Amino acid sequence: MKIDIYPLGLIQTNCYVLSNENGDALIIDPGDEGAxxxxxxxxxxxxxxxxxLTHAHFDHIGAVDYIRDHYSIPVYMHKEEADWLSNPNLNGSGKYADLPNVSNRAADxxxxxxxxxxxxxxxDVKHTPGHSPGSLSFVFDNDRLAIVGDTLFKESIGRTDLIGGDTQTLLNSxxxxxxxxxxxxxxxxxxGPFTFIEDEKDHNPFLNGF
Known part of the structure; x- marks a missing residue:
């Protein structure tokens, strides 16, 4: 399977496009710049x-309806954040006066x-709350990779000061x-860049001693 990475929008959120040899593709977190x-x-x-969708913060969902409508494809997410797609106060876009409110139709x-x-x-879908209550990680065993949203970063972890965030829950996930x-x-x-499980066990300061 091939993986293409597109950092999108002001926050440069990674959108992942996974495709097989026939050209079939999954689009993960189309956050902005739909065209x-x-x-x-x-x-x-x-x-x-x-x-x-790994989760429904605004920087991960900004181009959802554009891409969904253009290709006539369904949207999948965790039910914990069902209302976030359409609610700027929940998805975070409503916090910033200089950003447009992000609102999409309900997930399919x-x-x-x-x-x-x-x-x-x-x-495999893994429920990995902590950064947000409906955070998901998508694990592709045959390709030895996981797309984890804002749960884990290279030598860092997701923030937990937003709605539904909790540090201990994140570390447990x-x-x-x-x-x-x-x-x-x-x-x-x-x-940011990809990493490996071994490297995070050895070098991530947020996980030392956990």
Whole structure:
């Protein structure tokens, strides 16, 4: 499977486009710049089958309806944040006077922890709350990678001072759901560079002694 990374918007949120050899694609966290993202997808002649959301903060959902409508594909997320897509006060865009309010229609499907199949893709969904109550991580065992949103970063962790955030819950999620993966799994976060489980065990100062 191929993974393309597009940092989008003012906060440079990583949008991931995962595609197979047939050109079928999953779009994860289309946070902004929908027209630019569409051009990149079309240039590669990919065929999106779904949008997955790691969580519903505004910088991860800004282009959801644009991409959903252009490709006529469904949106999947955790039910804990069902109201966040349409509510700027919950998704955080309402906090900033210099940013437009972000509002989308409701998700098409809610997903829980477990093995999920969407089109030709099968992967494990892990509920990893702490940064937000409905945060999800998507684990692709055959490719030894996990897309984790704002739960875990290279030598850092997600912030917990937003609505529904909690530091101990976040650390529990990282320890039980992510650090339990094999050391060679690549971790693709919502911002910044990718990393590996082994490197975070050895070098992440927020996890030392946990």
């Amino acid at each position: 630019r993202l569409r051009k990149e997808i079309d240039k590669k002649r990919l065929k999106p089958v779904a949008i997955l 499907h809610f997903i829980e922890e477990g093995t999920v199949s969407i089109g030709p893709f099968t992967f 990282i320890h039980s759901k992510l650090l339990s993966l094999d050391d060679d799994y690549a971790i693709y976060p919502g911002h």
